[in-house]
Amino acid sequence: MSKVDKLLTNIKAFIQKAEEVEGDIKDILPNDIPELNELPGLVEEFETLTAKLLRRQRKFYLDKLKAFVSKDDTETLEAILNYFQNDLFAADEFALLYGVEAAKFLENTTASLTKIIMESIDKDVAFNVLSKRTTDWIESWSKELAEIMQLNTHKAVESQLLEAINAGESIAQAELRLKDLPQFDRKRARAVSRTEILTASSQANWESFMQSPSVIGKKWKHSGAKKIKPRETHVAMDGTVAGVDELFLVDGEFGMYPRDTTFSAKNRVNCGCVLSPVVDNHITGLSPEEKEEIRQGVLEELDAQ
Ligand SMILES: [Zn+2]
Structure with a gap:
């Protein structure tokens, strides 16, 4: 197996295991690929940030709920549901904040993976910048991902409130439902961070193949x-x-x-x-300058799109 094939197989194995294991993802890194050492740290950092934003989002809903009922102790769950649907969902800042973090994470991991894949293809052409096509993709996908996550949270909040209404529960019981919602917990942060490393790696494959002249x-x-x-x-x-x-x-x-x-x-x-x-081994045999010229041409083409 060639060096790059071995690397790509190991990246894939790492990502697949990361989605399965509960524990520390540092432990599942292959020992003989030191280039990958920085990956688990990036994934964990993103998980921590995501978890923090989800906690912030939970606090936002619980604080607003408390303030709403403290003003008028005759409030009903129906009125609370209305308040969530008409005011709070629109004021939720999660998607905005998370989108920024997701973009940073995707940019770091895509760049880092592109760099090591390119190195294993041809040492003469070192990675230095992501193409505009990839940075554009990062921008749009991170926004979309953030919006999907936020929408799923809103749907879950809504359905808990509806269930509480249907079951004739008290406001305190409904509050407890929101507090315990899995959409706000660390497990979700972990799952989404470990899934997004797969997204980054696929893009890095494309980017490194595009930028490698051979x-x-x-x-x-x-x-x-x-x-x-x-x-x-x-x-x-x-x-x-x-x-x-x-x-x-x-x-x-x-x-x-x-x-x-x-x-x-x-x-x-x-x-x-x-x-x-x-x-193409003919291209691998060209001078570093000639290869750089080919790469620049590809980047210019991708930037012009
Ligand atoms: Zn298959």
Whole structure:
């Protein structure tokens, strides 16, 4: 296995394990890939920040609820639900604050992974900047992610209040429901941070292949996950080559890489397939200056889009 294939296989294994294990993700890093050492720290830092913002969001709702009922002790749960739907949801700052943190995290991890992947492809072309296409993607995806998370929290808050109303509960009981909502807890922060490292790594694959002059395509490599019987459609993909910026067609569905979110669950779940760069050795043999010129050309093209 080439150096870059070994690295990509290890990154994939790390990310898959990170989504499964409860404990410290430092313990699941492969010993022989010291380049990855900084990853767990970045993921954990993001988890801590996310958890802090979720606690802040919970406090916001509980404080507002207390203030609302303290003004008038005849308030009903129906009035509280109205207050949440009409005032509080719009005043919630979580998505705004979280979007900024998510963008920082995605930028750091995508840059860090792109750097080590590029180094393992060709030491002559060192990473120095992310393309505009990737920074644009980071900006839009982090906003979207933050909004999805906030919307899910609002839906959960709403449904707890409705359940409390239907069960004829007291305001104190409804407050307890909100306090214990899993949408505000650390587990959610952990799950989302460990999922987003996968998103960053897929983008880093694309970015490093695009910026490496010797990479002229990407090859789908089937690798069976332990849990399931290999999908024949994925076995059939083994060795299929596409342009770095082109889609693969798998089982009637299009995707840029294995486990792309554009695939449906039947193609994503437990898929252990990896991408491998298709390298043109003629280009690898060019002078560092010539390679740099090719890279600059690609960056200019991506920035112009
Ligand atoms: Zn697969």
